[in-house]
Amino acid sequence: MTVDFETFPVLSSGRLEFRELSLLDVNEIFELRSDPELMKYIPRPMVNCKQDxxxxxEQIHSLTARNxxxxxxxxxxxxxxxxxxIGFYRIKPEDFRAELGYMILGEYHNKGFITESIRTVIQYAFYTLGFNxxxxxxxxxxxxxxxxxxKNGFERDGHIRENVFWEGKFLDTEVFTILKKDLKKLSTP
Ligand SMILES: CC(C)(COP(=O)(O)OP(=O)(O)OC[C@H]1O[C@@H](n2cnc3c(N)ncnc32)[C@H](O)[C@@H]1OP(=O)(O)O)[C@@H](O)C(=O)NCCC(=O)NCCS
Structure with missing residues (x-):
């Protein structure tokens, strides 16, 4: 399959819209990625200042420009x-597969917003992009x-031991997967 994000895909759901990140989002990106609670389980560098x-x-923009x-x-x-x-990282067109990642500011937790977001982007990924x-x-x-x-139809496929080296420790990873054919099992959120 081929992936082409030259025209950015703006999406929407019942309560939400999904648009391209812009430099106007710098304060909220700082808030998300500098919060130790939100970053606790994400083995990526914390954002320490507005420039980060x-x-x-900008890094996201260049990855998207390269599809x-x-x-x-x-x-x-x-x-x-x-x-x-929310987004897809490490897109592997040769396997019709990608890795999903998401986070949301603490004041918006437990309102079903990430559930609604996951359902929207996976529909787009399976039916428009053609992922499997x-x-x-x-x-x-x-x-x-x-x-x-x-609750969004992913199944636990396995547990990988000590595959990530982060801040001086080897971390385990749980792998969850959803297949296109699993989608029809999902009920409405
Ligand atoms: C994970 C995260 C994205 C969830 O977002 P959200 O919008 O609150 O998710 P939803 O509202 O769709 O669903 C939350 C579910 O977790 C449940 N939940 C909340 N706190 C819980 C807890 N301490 N223990 C067990 N379940 C819990 C809620 O009850 C809800 O399930 P339910 O609908 O069956 O009741 C959010 O907590 C977050 O941003 N965490 C920090 C970043 C992160 O860890 N991202 C994932 C990296 S892989």
Whole structure:
């Protein structure tokens, strides 16, 4: 399959819109990626200053320009403020597969927003882009993320021991996967 994000795919769902990240989102990206609670299970460098947040946004833009990843800003319908992000990283067109990642500001947790976001982007990935499978790689202690994945049709495919070296420690990873053919098993959120 081929992936082409030259025209950015703006998406929407019942309560949310999914648009391209912009440099106007720098404060919210800083808020998300500098919060130790939100970053606790994400083995990626924390954002320490506004310039780090700008660098992060620019890195996403260059990955998308190369069709290697895509990241949406999640907003409430009719509002421009970014409340979270969701996207596909490590897109592997040769396997019709990509890795899903997401996070949302603490004040918006437990409202079903990431559930709504996952359902929107996986529909897009399976039916518009043509993926066959999507994986999510999570810290085994991230029980909220595991809960969210299971309730959205992902199944636990396995546990990889000590495959990530992060901040002086070897970390395990849980692999969750959804296949295109699993989608019809999902009920409405
Ligand atoms: C994981 C995350 C994205 C979930 O977002 P969200 O919008 O709150 O998710 P939803 O509202 O769709 O669903 C949350 C579910 O977790 C459940 N939950 C919340 N806290 C929980 C806890 N401590 N233990 C078990 N389940 C919990 C909720 O009850 C809800 O399930 P339910 O609908 O069956 O009741 C959010 O917590 C987050 O941004 N975490 C930090 C970043 C992160 O870890 N990202 C994932 C990296 S792989």
């Amino acid at each position: 947040a700008i660098d992060h946004i 290697e990843a895509i990241n949406w800003a999640i907003t409430e319908i009719g509002q421009s403020k970014l409340i979270g992000t 499978s999507i994986e999510a790689l999570i810290d085994p202690e991230n029980i909220v993320s595991a809960r969210v994945l299971r």
